[in-house]
Amino acid sequence: MAARRLVQNFSYRRALVVSNDGRVRETLGSTLGRLGLTVDMRAGGHEAVDLSSEPLNWSDDVVFVDADLPLAPHLPLSTLGEMPLAPVIGLVGVEAPSRLKALIQVGATAFLSKPVYAGSVFSTLYLAVNEYARKAELCNAIEAHEGRRRQRRFIIKAVVQLMSEQKLDDDAAFALLRKRSMQTRLSIEAYCQYVVQRSATVPKCGTEGPLTHRSAE
Numbered sequence: 588m589a590a591r592r593l594v595q596n597f598s599y600r601r602a603l604v605v606s607n608d609g610r611v612r613e614t615l616g617s618t619l620g621r622l623g624l625t626v627d628m629r630a631g632g633h634e635a636v637d638l639s640s641e642p643l644n645w646s647d648d649v650v651f652v653d654a655d656l657p658l659a660p661h662l663p664l665s666t667l668g669e670m671p672l673a674p675v676i677g678l679v680g681v682e683a684p685s686r687l688k689a690l691i692q693v694g695a696t697a698f699l700s701k702p703v704y705a706g707s708v709f710s711t712l713y714l715a716v717n718e719y720a721r722k723a724e725l726c727n728a729i730e731a732h733e734g735r736r737r738q739r740r741f742i743i744k745a746v747v748q749l750m751s752e753q754k755l756d757d758d759a760a761f762a763l764l765r766k767r768s769m770q771t772r773l774s775i776e777a778y779c780q781y782v783v784q785r786s787a788t789v790p791k792c793g794t795e796g797p798l799t800h801r802s803a804e
Contacts, residue, residue, distance in 0.1 A: 591720065591721070591724060593713075593717050594713075594716050594717055594720065595713065596623075597622050597623060597624055597649075597712055597716070598622070598623030598624070599623060599624075599625075599647075600623075600624045600625075600647055600648060600649060601624065601625050601626075601627060601647060601648045601649075602615070602619045602624045602625070602626045602627065602648075602649050602650075602651060603627050603629060603638065603641070603643075603648060603649070603650045603651065603673075604616070604619075604626060604627070604628050604629065604651040605629045605630075605631060605636050605638075605650065605651065605652050605653060605656065605660050606628075606629075606630070606631075606651065606652075606653035606655075606656070606678060607630050607631055607653065607655075607656065608653060608655065608678075608680075608701065610701075610702055610703070611653065611678060611701060611702075611703050612628055614702075614703045614704070614705060614708075615651060615703060615708065616628070617705070618705040618708045619708065622708070622709060622712070624649075629660075631653075631656040631657060631658065631660070633657070634658065635656075635658035635659060635660055635661055636656075636660035636661070637660070637661045638650070638660050638661060638662050638663065639661045639662065639663050640663070641663065643662075643663060643671070643672035643673040644672065644673060645672065645673050645674060645716075645719060645720070645723065647673075648672075648673040648674075649673055649674045649675075649676065649712065649715065649716060650662065650671070650673055650674070650675045650676070651675075651676045651678055651699075652675055652676070652677055652678065652690060652693055652695065653678040653680075653701075654677055654678060654679050654680060654681070654686040654687070654689060654690050655678075655680045655681065655686070655701075659689045659690075659692065659693050660693065662675070662693055662694065664694075667723065667726045667727065667730060670694055670719075670722065670723060670726065671693065671694035673719075674696055674697075674715040674716045674718075674719035675690075675693055675694045675695045675696065675715070675719075676695060676696075676697050676698065676699060676711055676712070676715045677690030677693075677695035677697070677698045677699070678698075678699050678701055678703065679698050679699065679700050679701060680700075680701040695715075696714070696715045696718040696719050696722065697711045697712075697714040697715035697718065698711070699711050735774060735776045738774075738776035738777060738779070738780050739776055741776060741779040741780040741782075741783045742761075742764070742775060742776060742779045744779070744783045745760075745764055745778075745779035745780075745782045745783050746760045746761050746764065746779075748782065748783065748786060749763060749764065749782075764778065764779055764782070
């Protein structure tokens, strides 16, 4: 497996900075601007800053969240491991467990101590973006594995079905299903799911025509 390429250039990204701290806003505004990011400042009030409808994307955005806000902002979450849709960097002033917990809960993958110094911004940005990508890659791999695990029951059903229809033993039935899955460019699990579900309308498993390349639900 090829090593994942690490992101080192953050030009043209957008930084959403959610903080009421004037010094933080000033330092991040100038430093992120020099790194090529556009900066969008959001101030918190009596209600939590609502970013739930913000069109965030991990390859275009990064969010800075100040732990000293009265309420943590609402961030949109993906269905994949309930991760935020973009990397989150926590800004830590008072290192109270409750505030650190709030940053963890919004999905922070890196932290900047306050007061923020320009020299530490790039390294924190680098860690946040690349750690987010690593976690997303792992979540995708786990989801794909779980999907195939759920489909494995269809292998047993398809083998039994083929044994009955074509009078084959289990090894021959499995070999035939594997050959057909390779021809259709589907995983064995996805192809067997297709065969089993198709049998509800097609009486003979062995009579199906060519299957175009698509993923089975």
